[in-house]
Amino acid sequence: MSPVPLPPVTEPFQLPFHYGALHQVGVDWLVDPEPVHRLLGKYHPDLTAATFDDGRALVSLNYQLYFAQYAFGGGVTQEIEFNVIAFPAADGHRLPRLTYAEYARGWDQTKLLGIARLHVVCDNPFAIRAGRELYAEPKHPGWFEVGLPSLNGPSGETWTVRCSAAGIGPDEALERAQDPLLDLTVRLDGLTAAPACSAPVTGYGTDREGRLLAGPMNVYQPYGWYDLTAPEHSGRTRLEVLAPDGDLGRDVRSLLPEGTPAAGAWTYQSPPVAAHHRPYYPTTGPRV
Numbered sequence: 001m002s003p004v005p006l007p008p009v010t011e012p013f014q015l016p017f018h019y020g021a022l023h024q025v026g027v028d029w030l031v032d033p034e035p036v037h038r039l040l041g042k043y044h045p046d047l048t049a050a051t052f053d054d055g056r057a058l059v060s061l062n063y064q065l066y067f068a069q070y071a072f073g074g075g076v077t078q079e080i081e082f083n084v085i086a087f088p089a090a091d092g093h094r095l096p097r098l099t100y101a102e103y104a105r106g107w108d109q110t111k112l113l114g115i116a117r118l119h120v121v122c123d124n125p126f127a128i129r130a131g132r133e134l135y136a137e138p139k140h141p142g143w144f145e146v147g148l149p150s151l152n153g154p155s156g157e158t159w160t161v162r163c164s165a166a167g168i169g170p171d172e173a174l175e176r177a178q179d180p181l182l183d184l185t186v187r188l189d190g191l192t193a194a195p196a197c198s199a200p201v202t203g204y205g206t207d208r209e210g211r212l213l214a215g216p217m218n219v220y221q222p223y224g225w226y227d228l229t230a231p232e233h234s235g236r237t238r239l240e241v242l243a244p245d246g247d248l249g250r251d252v253r254s255l256l257p258e259g260t261p262a263a264g265a266w267t268y269q270s271p272p273v274a275a276h277h278r279p280y281y282p283t284t285g286p287r288v
Helices: 033-043 089-094 100-104 125-135 247-255
Strands: 021-031 047-049 057-070 073-088 114-122 139-147 158-168 174-187 194-196 201-206 212-217 223-227 237-241 264-269
Touching (some): 033 047, 073 089, 125 212
Parallel strands (some): 114 201
Antiparallel strands (some): 073 114
Protein backbone atom coordinates (compact mmCIF):
# COMPACT_ATOMS: atom_id res chain seq x y z
CA MET A 1 0.00 0.00 0.00
CA SER A 2 1.40 3.42 -0.98
CA PRO A 3 1.92 6.02 1.75
CA VAL A 4 -0.91 8.56 2.05
CA PRO A 5 0.23 12.15 1.38
CA LEU A 6 -0.33 14.80 4.01
CA PRO A 7 -2.95 17.47 3.32
CA PRO A 8 -1.45 20.71 1.99
CA VAL A 9 -0.70 23.71 4.22
CA THR A 10 -1.63 26.79 2.22
CA GLU A 11 0.08 30.16 2.52
CA PRO A 12 0.37 32.12 4.77
CA PHE A 13 -0.32 29.49 7.42
CA GLN A 14 2.30 27.54 9.38
CA LEU A 15 1.74 24.42 11.44
CA PRO A 16 1.62 23.61 14.24
CA PHE A 17 -0.37 26.64 15.35
CA HIS A 18 0.77 27.70 18.83
CA TYR A 19 -1.63 29.13 21.39
CA GLY A 20 -0.29 31.77 23.76
CA ALA A 21 -3.15 31.24 26.22
CA LEU A 22 -6.38 29.23 26.20
CA HIS A 23 -9.57 29.46 28.26
CA GLN A 24 -12.22 26.89 27.50
CA VAL A 25 -15.48 25.44 28.79
CA GLY A 26 -17.35 22.50 27.30
CA VAL A 27 -20.60 20.73 28.06
CA ASP A 28 -21.41 17.13 27.14
CA TRP A 29 -24.85 15.59 26.63
CA LEU A 30 -25.71 11.89 26.25
CA VAL A 31 -28.53 11.69 23.72
CA ASP A 32 -30.64 9.45 21.48
CA PRO A 33 -28.23 8.03 18.87
CA GLU A 34 -30.61 7.89 15.89
CA PRO A 35 -30.78 11.65 15.14
CA VAL A 36 -27.02 11.85 15.72
CA HIS A 37 -26.29 9.11 13.18
CA ARG A 38 -28.50 10.82 10.60
CA LEU A 39 -26.94 14.25 11.07
CA LEU A 40 -23.39 12.91 11.17
CA GLY A 41 -24.01 11.06 7.90
CA LYS A 42 -25.00 14.37 6.33
CA TYR A 43 -21.84 16.22 7.35
CA HIS A 44 -19.20 13.49 7.77
CA PRO A 45 -20.17 10.26 5.97
CA ASP A 46 -16.90 8.49 6.81
CA LEU A 47 -17.44 8.86 10.56
CA THR A 48 -19.53 6.83 12.99
CA ALA A 49 -20.98 8.29 16.17
CA ALA A 50 -19.55 6.72 19.32
CA THR A 51 -21.99 5.29 21.85
CA PHE A 52 -21.57 5.16 25.58
CA ASP A 53 -23.84 4.48 28.58
CA ASP A 54 -27.00 2.60 27.51
CA GLY A 55 -26.05 3.00 23.85
CA ARG A 56 -26.40 6.78 23.85
CA ALA A 57 -24.43 9.09 21.57
CA LEU A 58 -22.45 12.07 22.89
CA VAL A 59 -22.66 15.65 21.66
CA SER A 60 -20.76 18.63 23.00
CA LEU A 61 -20.75 22.39 22.85
CA ASN A 62 -17.48 24.09 23.70
CA TYR A 63 -16.42 27.73 23.90
CA GLN A 64 -12.80 28.87 23.50
CA LEU A 65 -11.04 32.16 24.16
CA TYR A 66 -7.42 32.10 23.02
CA PHE A 67 -4.48 34.39 22.43
CA ALA A 68 -1.84 33.89 19.74
CA GLN A 69 1.37 35.77 19.02
CA TYR A 70 2.22 36.47 15.40
CA ALA A 71 5.19 38.16 13.74
CA PHE A 72 3.09 41.31 13.41
CA GLY A 73 1.77 41.28 17.00
CA GLY A 74 -0.97 39.58 18.96
CA GLY A 75 -4.50 38.39 18.25
CA VAL A 76 -7.42 37.31 20.45
CA THR A 77 -10.01 34.86 19.12
CA GLN A 78 -13.29 33.45 20.45
CA GLU A 79 -15.22 30.56 19.00
CA ILE A 80 -17.84 27.97 19.89
CA GLU A 81 -18.12 24.46 18.43
CA PHE A 82 -21.07 22.07 18.20
CA ASN A 83 -19.65 18.56 17.95
CA VAL A 84 -20.47 14.88 17.87
CA ILE A 85 -18.03 12.44 19.43
CA ALA A 86 -17.18 10.08 16.59
CA PHE A 87 -14.53 7.85 15.01
CA PRO A 88 -13.57 6.77 11.48
CA ALA A 89 -15.93 3.95 10.48
CA ALA A 90 -13.01 1.86 9.19
CA ASP A 91 -11.30 1.92 12.60
CA GLY A 92 -14.16 0.80 14.82
CA HIS A 93 -12.43 -2.52 15.61
CA ARG A 94 -9.54 -0.64 17.26
CA LEU A 95 -11.62 1.19 19.87
CA PRO A 96 -11.84 0.27 23.54
CA ARG A 97 -15.27 -0.08 25.13
CA LEU A 98 -15.68 2.90 27.46
CA THR A 99 -18.30 4.52 29.64
CA TYR A 100 -18.85 8.24 29.24
CA ALA A 101 -16.97 8.95 32.50
CA GLU A 102 -13.98 6.92 31.30
CA TYR A 103 -13.95 8.72 27.95
CA ALA A 104 -14.21 12.11 29.67
CA ARG A 105 -11.17 11.30 31.83
CA GLY A 106 -9.09 10.51 28.74
CA TRP A 107 -9.02 6.70 28.77
CA ASP A 108 -9.15 6.41 24.96
CA GLN A 109 -5.45 6.21 24.20
CA THR A 110 -6.09 5.47 20.52
CA LYS A 111 -7.33 9.09 20.17
CA LEU A 112 -9.73 7.83 17.49
CA LEU A 113 -12.65 9.12 19.52
CA GLY A 114 -12.63 12.73 18.37
CA ILE A 115 -14.85 15.73 17.85
CA ALA A 116 -16.71 15.75 14.55
CA ARG A 117 -17.45 19.41 14.03
CA LEU A 118 -20.97 20.17 12.84
CA HIS A 119 -20.86 23.96 13.30
CA VAL A 120 -18.16 26.39 14.43
CA VAL A 121 -18.84 30.10 15.04
CA CYS A 122 -15.78 32.36 15.32
CA ASP A 123 -15.08 36.10 15.69
CA ASN A 124 -11.72 36.20 13.86
CA PRO A 125 -11.81 36.23 10.03
CA PHE A 126 -8.20 34.99 9.84
CA ALA A 127 -9.01 32.05 12.13
CA ILE A 128 -12.14 31.31 10.10
CA ARG A 129 -10.05 31.07 6.95
CA ALA A 130 -7.42 28.94 8.66
CA GLY A 131 -10.01 26.55 10.07
CA ARG A 132 -11.68 26.11 6.70
CA GLU A 133 -8.50 25.70 4.63
CA LEU A 134 -6.37 23.64 7.02
CA TYR A 135 -8.84 21.47 8.92
CA ALA A 136 -12.04 21.57 6.82
CA GLU A 137 -13.92 23.11 9.73
CA PRO A 138 -17.48 24.31 9.01
CA LYS A 139 -16.51 27.71 10.40
CA HIS A 140 -18.64 30.86 10.14
CA PRO A 141 -18.48 34.41 11.55
CA GLY A 142 -20.08 35.43 14.82
CA TRP A 143 -19.38 37.49 17.93
CA PHE A 144 -19.57 36.91 21.67
CA GLU A 145 -20.58 38.45 24.99
CA VAL A 146 -19.19 36.43 27.88
CA GLY A 147 -18.67 36.23 31.61
CA LEU A 148 -15.74 34.05 32.67
CA PRO A 149 -14.07 32.90 35.89
CA SER A 150 -11.04 35.16 36.24
CA LEU A 151 -8.38 36.10 38.77
CA ASN A 152 -9.10 39.67 37.68
CA GLY A 153 -12.81 39.46 38.47
CA PRO A 154 -15.23 38.28 41.16
CA SER A 155 -14.57 34.83 42.55
CA GLY A 156 -16.67 31.96 41.24
CA GLU A 157 -16.80 29.26 38.58
CA THR A 158 -19.72 30.36 36.42
CA TRP A 159 -19.34 30.75 32.66
CA THR A 160 -21.87 32.62 30.51
CA VAL A 161 -21.59 32.79 26.73
CA ARG A 162 -23.88 34.54 24.25
CA CYS A 163 -23.09 33.90 20.59
CA SER A 164 -24.54 36.21 17.92
CA ALA A 165 -24.39 36.29 14.13
CA ALA A 166 -21.89 38.31 12.12
CA GLY A 167 -20.59 38.75 8.60
CA ILE A 168 -17.22 39.50 6.99
CA GLY A 169 -16.96 42.77 5.09
CA PRO A 170 -15.04 43.49 1.87
CA ASP A 171 -12.05 44.62 3.96
CA GLU A 172 -11.96 41.22 5.72
CA ALA A 173 -13.21 42.80 8.97
CA LEU A 174 -15.89 41.25 11.16
CA GLU A 175 -19.27 42.98 10.86
CA ARG A 176 -21.49 42.34 13.88
CA ALA A 177 -25.20 41.70 13.44
CA GLN A 178 -27.82 42.03 16.18
CA ASP A 179 -29.13 38.48 15.78
CA PRO A 180 -28.35 36.25 18.80
CA LEU A 181 -27.78 32.57 18.04
CA LEU A 182 -27.56 30.87 21.42
CA ASP A 183 -26.89 31.37 25.13
CA LEU A 184 -24.91 28.93 27.28
CA THR A 185 -24.60 29.10 31.07
CA VAL A 186 -22.44 26.69 33.10
CA ARG A 187 -22.52 27.02 36.91
CA LEU A 188 -19.71 25.00 38.46
CA ASP A 189 -19.43 26.85 41.77
CA GLY A 190 -18.89 24.58 44.76
CA LEU A 191 -17.95 21.54 42.66
CA THR A 192 -14.59 19.79 42.59
CA ALA A 193 -13.11 18.93 39.22
CA ALA A 194 -11.35 15.67 38.46
CA PRO A 195 -8.19 15.96 36.33
CA ALA A 196 -8.80 14.70 32.81
CA CYS A 197 -5.80 13.91 30.59
CA SER A 198 -7.74 13.77 27.33
CA ALA A 199 -5.26 15.56 25.03
CA PRO A 200 -4.40 15.34 22.26
CA VAL A 201 -7.96 15.93 21.13
CA THR A 202 -8.60 14.73 17.58
CA GLY A 203 -10.75 17.09 15.53
CA TYR A 204 -12.44 15.72 12.40
CA GLY A 205 -13.50 17.58 9.26
CA THR A 206 -14.61 16.66 5.75
CA ASP A 207 -13.13 18.71 2.92
CA ARG A 208 -14.79 19.85 -0.31
CA GLU A 209 -13.63 16.71 -2.11
CA GLY A 210 -15.27 14.53 0.54
CA ARG A 211 -12.01 13.46 2.18
CA LEU A 212 -11.93 12.95 5.92
CA LEU A 213 -9.31 15.02 7.77
CA ALA A 214 -8.05 14.50 11.33
CA GLY A 215 -6.15 17.18 13.23
CA PRO A 216 -4.84 16.65 16.79
CA MET A 217 -4.70 19.48 19.33
CA ASN A 218 -2.36 19.19 22.30
CA VAL A 219 -3.14 20.95 25.58
CA TYR A 220 -0.22 21.04 27.98
CA GLN A 221 -1.98 20.49 31.30
CA PRO A 222 -5.03 18.44 32.33
CA TYR A 223 -8.58 19.61 31.80
CA GLY A 224 -10.86 19.78 34.81
CA TRP A 225 -13.88 17.48 34.36
CA TYR A 226 -17.11 17.82 36.33
CA ASP A 227 -19.52 14.89 36.62
CA LEU A 228 -23.03 16.35 36.32
CA THR A 229 -25.01 13.10 36.15
CA ALA A 230 -26.39 13.38 39.70
CA PRO A 231 -29.99 14.69 39.77
CA GLU A 232 -29.04 17.59 42.04
CA HIS A 233 -26.80 18.95 39.26
CA SER A 234 -29.56 19.12 36.64
CA GLY A 235 -29.76 22.92 36.90
CA ARG A 236 -26.03 23.54 36.57
CA THR A 237 -26.18 24.14 32.82
CA ARG A 238 -28.62 26.02 30.60
CA LEU A 239 -28.62 26.13 26.83
CA GLU A 240 -31.05 28.43 25.02
CA VAL A 241 -31.34 28.38 21.22
CA LEU A 242 -32.19 31.91 20.10
CA ALA A 243 -32.28 31.32 16.33
CA PRO A 244 -34.13 27.99 15.99
CA ASP A 245 -34.63 28.31 12.23
CA GLY A 246 -30.94 28.81 11.38
CA ASP A 247 -28.60 25.96 10.51
CA LEU A 248 -26.92 25.92 13.93
CA GLY A 249 -30.16 26.29 15.88
CA ARG A 250 -31.98 23.65 13.86
CA ASP A 251 -29.21 21.07 14.33
CA VAL A 252 -28.81 21.80 18.04
CA ARG A 253 -32.55 21.38 18.61
CA SER A 254 -32.65 18.17 16.57
CA LEU A 255 -30.02 16.53 18.80
CA LEU A 256 -30.73 18.29 22.10
CA PRO A 257 -34.45 18.44 22.87
CA GLU A 258 -35.28 21.13 25.41
CA GLY A 259 -34.55 19.96 28.93
CA THR A 260 -31.90 17.37 28.02
CA PRO A 261 -29.67 17.10 31.12
CA ALA A 262 -25.93 17.55 30.77
CA ALA A 263 -23.74 14.57 31.56
CA GLY A 264 -20.62 16.58 32.33
CA ALA A 265 -18.66 19.77 31.85
CA TRP A 266 -14.97 20.41 31.41
CA THR A 267 -12.77 23.47 31.64
CA TYR A 268 -9.26 24.62 30.91
CA GLN A 269 -7.65 27.91 31.86
CA SER A 270 -4.06 28.84 31.10
CA PRO A 271 -2.13 29.80 34.22
CA PRO A 272 -1.05 33.42 34.53
CA VAL A 273 2.54 34.18 33.57
CA ALA A 274 2.97 37.53 35.34
CA ALA A 275 1.18 39.81 37.81
CA HIS A 276 1.31 43.59 38.15
CA HIS A 277 0.91 44.29 41.87
CA ARG A 278 -0.76 47.06 43.84
CA PRO A 279 1.28 50.28 44.01
CA TYR A 280 2.61 51.70 47.27
CA TYR A 281 4.04 55.03 48.45
CA PRO A 282 7.85 54.95 48.68
CA THR A 283 9.67 57.00 51.29
CA THR A 284 10.60 60.40 49.93
CA GLY A 285 12.39 63.42 51.26
CA PRO A 286 10.62 66.53 52.57
CA ARG A 287 8.78 68.54 49.98
CA VAL A 288 10.12 72.02 49.34
